[in-house]
Amino acid sequence: MELLFALMIGTLFGLGLYMMLRRSIVKIIIGISLIGNGGNLLVFFAGNMVRGKPPILKDDHITNIYSLSDPLTQSLILTAIVISFGVSSFGAVLINKACEVLNTDDIDKLTDTDNSC
Amino acid sequence: MLITPIICIPLFGAAITLLFYKDREVQQWTSTVVIAIHTLYTFLLTLNVFGYGSLVEYVGNWDAPIGITLIADQLSVLMLIMTSVVMLAVNIYSRIATDAKLESQGYHSVVLILLAGLSGTFVTGDLFNLYVWFEVILMSSFVLLSIKGNKEQLEGGIKYVTLNLFASLLFLCAAGLIYGLLGTLNLADLSLKVAENISDPRIHTFALMLWIAFAIKAAIFPFYSWLPSSYHTPPIAVGAIFAGLLTKVGIYSMIRVFIFVFNPLPAWIYTLLVIISIITMMSGVLGAYVQSDFRRILAFSSVSQVGFMMLGIALQNEWAMAATILFMIHHGFVKSGLFITSGICGKSVGSFYMNRLGGFLDKSPLLGILFLTLAFSLIGVPFTSGFTVKIMLLKSCIMNKEWVAIFALLVVSFMTMLYMLKIWSEVFWKKLPLDEDGKVSKSKPLETGMFIPVVIVLIFSLMIGIFGNVLSEVAIDTAKKIYDRDEYIQKVLRLNLKEGLSYTGSEK
Numbered sequence: 001m002e003l004l005f006a007l008m009i010g011t012l013f014g015l016g017l018y019m020m021l022r023r024s025i026v027k028i029i030i031g032i033s034l035i036g037n038g039g040n041l042l043v044f045f046a047g048n049m050v051r052g053k054p055p056i057l058k059d060d061h062i063t064n065i066y067s068l069s070d071p072l073t074q075s076l077i078l079t080a081i082v083i084s085f086g087v088s089s090f091g092a093v094l095i096n097k098a099c100e101v102l103n104t105d106d107i108d109k110l111t112d113t114d115n116s117c
Numbered sequence: 118m119l120i121t122p123i124i125c126i127p128l129f130g131a132a133i134t135l136l137f138y139k140d141r142e143v144q145q146w147t148s149t150v151v152i153a154i155h156t157l158y159t160f161l162l163t164l165n166v167f168g169y170g171s172l173v174e175y176v177g178n179w180d181a182p183i184g185i186t187l188i189a190d191q192l193s194v195l196m197l198i199m200t201s202v203v204m205l206a207v208n209i210y211s212r213i214a215t216d217a218k219l220e221s222q223g224y225h226s227v228v229l230i231l232l233a234g235l236s237g238t239f240v241t242g243d244l245f246n247l248y249v250w251f252e253v254i255l256m257s258s259f260v261l262l263s264i265k266g267n268k269e270q271l272e273g274g275i276k277y278v279t280l281n282l283f284a285s286l287l288f289l290c291a292a293g294l295i296y297g298l299l300g301t302l303n304l305a306d307l308s309l310k311v312a313e314n315i316s317d318p319r320i321h322t323f324a325l326m327l328w329i330a331f332a333i334k335a336a337i338f339p340f341y342s343w344l345p346s347s348y349h350t351p352p353i354a355v356g357a358i359f360a361g362l363l364t365k366v367g368i369y370s371m372i373r374v375f376i377f378v379f380n381p382l383p384a385w386i387y388t389l390l391v392i393i394s395i396i397t398m399m400s401g402v403l404g405a406y407v408q409s410d411f412r413r414i415l416a417f418s419s420v421s422q423v424g425f426m427m428l429g430i431a432l433q434n435e436w437a438m439a440a441t442i443l444f445m446i447h448h449g450f451v452k453s454g455l456f457i458t459s460g461i462c463g464k465s466v467g468s469f470y471m472n473r474l475g476g477f478l479d480k481s482p483l484l485g486i487l488f489l490t491l492a493f494s495l496i497g498v499p500f501t502s503g504f505t506v507k508i509m510l511l512k513s514c515i516m517n518k519e520w521v522a523i524f525a526l527l528v529v530s531f532m533t534m535l536y537m538l539k540i541w542s543e544v545f546w547k548k549l550p551l552d553e554d555g556k557v558s559k560s561k562p563l564e565t566g567m568f569i570p571v572v573i574v575l576i577f578s579l580m581i582g583i584f585g586n587v588l589s590e591v592a593i594d595t596a597k598k599i600y601d602r603d604e605y606i607q608k609v610l611r612l613n614l615k616e617g618l619s620y621t622g623s624e625k
Contacts, residue, residue, distance in 0.1 A: 020283075025275060032282050039290045046297025073296065076245055080289055083252045087282060090256065094263055094278060098271040110272045 005045045012038030025098065025105045029091045036084040040077045047073030118165045120174045120187040123197065123236045126155050131229035141220050145212055148225040152208050155232065156201040163194040167591075173242075173608050181610045182306040186242035188609060191595040192442060196239045196369055199449040202577055203361040204232055206570035210457050211354035213566045214464060219352060222264050228358065231257040238366055242609055244292050244302045247370060251288065251334070254366060255281055261355045262347060273347035280343040284333035291326035298323070305609035308378040308602050315381070324379035325386070331375065335367025337427055338397040341420045345404060348419070349412035349469070353460030356412060360419050361453030365445045368426045372441065376430060377599050390431030395525045398424030402532040411459040411469045411544065414536055415452065418495070421529055422448050428522060429510055437513035438596035440506050443588060447494070447502035447581050454491045454574040458484065461567050462544055465560045471539075476549035481563050485545050487571045492537040494578050497530050502578045505585035509592075 012034050019031030047070035055068040099105050130151030137143040166172060171190035175181065189197075208228075215224060234253030241247050263274035296302055298319060299310045314320055329340070336344040348359055401421025408414045426448070429441030461484060462477055463469040478485040490501070497503035507530060514523045549560060581588055598604055606612065 020279070028275075028279055032279070032286070035283070035286050039286050039293070042290050043293030043296075046293045048297075073293065076293065076296070079245075079249065083249070086256065087252070090259055091278060091282070094259070094271070094274055097263075097266055098275055101266065101268050101271050110275065 001049065001051070002045075005041065005049070009038050009041050009045065012041065023107045025095050025107060025110075028107070029088065029095055032091065033084065033088045036080075036088070040080050040084070043073055043077050043080060047076075118162060118172060120162070120172055120189050120240050121176070122158055123155070123162065123189075123240060124233050126158065127151060127229040127233040127236065131226045131233070134226040134229060135223070138221070138223060138226070141217055144220060144225045148229060149208055149212070151229060152201065152204050152232065155236070156205050159194065159197045159201045162189055163198055166191060166194045171605070171608055182301050182303045185246050186303060186305075186609055187240045188242040188605070189240050190605060190608075191591070191598065192369075192372065193239045195442060195446060195592075195595065196365065197236060199365070199446045200232070200235050200239070200362055203449050203453045203574065204228070204358070206457070206573045207354050207357045207361075207453060209573070210357070210460070210567060210570040213564055214460060215352060215354050219264060224261070224264065224354075227257045227260050227264070231261065231358065235362060235366065239369065242304050244295065244304060244307065244374065246302075247374070248285065248288050248292055251285055251366070251370075254363070255285060258359065258363060261358075262351050264355075265352065270350045273350035276343045277347040280333055280340070284330045284340075287326055287333075288330035291323050291330065294319075294326075295323050303609065304373065304378055305602075305606040309606060311378055320379065321382055321386070324375060324382055327379075328371065328375050331367045331371045333367075335364050335371065335423050335427070336420050337367075337423060338393055338400055338420075341397065341401070341423075344420055345413060345416045348416040349410060353412075353456060353463065357453040357456035357460070360415060360456050361449045364419060364423050365449055368423065368430070368441065368445055371427075371430055372438070372599060376438070377602065377605075380600070381433075387431050387433050391428065391519060391522055394424045394427035394431050395522060396424075397421065397427060398525055398529045402529050402536070405536045406532065406539070409471045411463060411471065411474065411540065412456070414540060415455050415459060418533065418536065419448075419452060421533070422452070422495075424529070425507075425510060425526070428526070429513070432513050432517050432519065432522075434513050434516060435593055435596045435600060436509055436516060438599060439589060439592035440509035440513060442595055443502075443509065443581065443592045444506040447506050447578060450574040450578040450581075451491055451494045451502065454571050454578070455488070455495070457567070457571050457574075458488050458491065461563060461571075465563055466549075467560075471543040472550060474544045474549075475547040476545075476560075478545040479548075480560070483568060484563065487568065487575060488545065489541065490575055491571070491578070492541065494575075494582070496534045496537060500579075500582050502581035502585075505582055505589060509589055 016031045016035030016038060019027045019034060050067060050069040053068050055071045102110070130147055133147050134144045137147070166189055171188060174187040176185045176187060179185070231254060234250050234257060237250035238247060238254065241250060259274065259278055262277055263270050292302065295307070299307060301307055301310060311320055333340040348356055351359070398421045401417050401419070401424055405414045405417035405421065408417060426441045426444050429437040429444060459469065462474055466474050468474065494501035494503045497507040507526070511523060511526060514526065
């Protein structure tokens, strides 16, 4: 299970970085959301994953809290998912608008603001 | 005294401005009144903190390591004062200078949300909550940057958005990994647990991940390229907020997390940081000198000034930390003042390029004096705020025997003078150039009301220079409390003073 998750996170990060390094701005946003998902999984993975043991203490005889999964990381990634959803939707709108106004989606052509003339 | 109003007041104001989004007058007045109340509350909070010690608030009554803790200590209130004064000045400027279209697109509500985000960043005592406030700041700054939707802004916006999103993802990953390793996110609790495992290389990795995330926000070499390509694109009011406040968020979080929690890391890291800060200073100053756009000179100048602040963090002594804290406040005032000055000149002529500007000393000697004083302050002439902070930084460099840093500091200050002179001679001394047809180009008359915000920030900046002695003692006291963490930890975790720091967090 851990190995599967580690491979999954690594793949998501790798794919995301690959997409971010491409020249098209649309692919940058795809890359960012892939890395965002990788990051969310990483946070999920960081907090003690246990299968089939929800952290609901019905009775007091559970002595080892490490046999339960940590609910805090799950609430953290809920926040993170909402944030990354908002940010990606903003990014999508920005890129749509940018493609309309600039008439290109090539990063290498976006040099207007860097010229020092 | 409660801390939450510092976040709630601007949020409430943002809600009101959204309700009246068609009525420009109501929006303007609401945002002015809300920012004024925020400033007033900040000053009250400051008096309270300096009188009775730092304030702690447990949100939702959850105890310290479990729930979110808000803490207003000396560093937070100093930053809050800077924030609200700069916001007030920019608000007064935007009443006169911002066009109706921008305001009807929700400029005021987004600025108020940005203010809430900044206030939240400065008072939070929780790593994940810091991330959330970062995102609030990011989202509102994205909107402010691309609100007009013209070509330049969208280009600058894409560069800004991509790098800053990457930074916050890195921050999120680091926060998650730190929680996985240490089981806490509360900064006070975290600093206790980090102190127990300070030699663990995993901790060093996470600390550096956080440092990179903050360095991208603060525009430090080699991550600064987004700043000069985006800061000059938005309307001047927005540019002044960004230049004055947003890079300081990165430096503040670096002090709060990288220095307060993860200290001491191995010595080579700090040596590396000194080198990086020298490169940042140099590249910013060289970049500024070759530019010919008023705003782009100021944007590059921000990069070099951030290098000074980073140097103060890297030197690892109390004088240097105190210098960094004062430097953030000084730079917030001075840079937003300079940006507003550039806006006054640019609006009058209709261009920000040096070869189109000119003749402003004849037109308004007062503006010339204001600009010159701000420029002296940025350079570090005696009796201005820049002198106070640079002398403190120099002293700490001498204490640490960092001769290269001293050399770099002096050279960069000298070169700051060169590019400020370039602005002075091109924009103020030179006659207004002729346009393509050989006629004297038209320029609109200046509105005196626009000078008020510059005067406000200038007064605060001069106060740092004139009361440098008192303020440097305050800053050193603040810096001592950052390195000596006991007071903060005791306040947050409600420890008994006699027990000392034997407490080990939630699972005892």
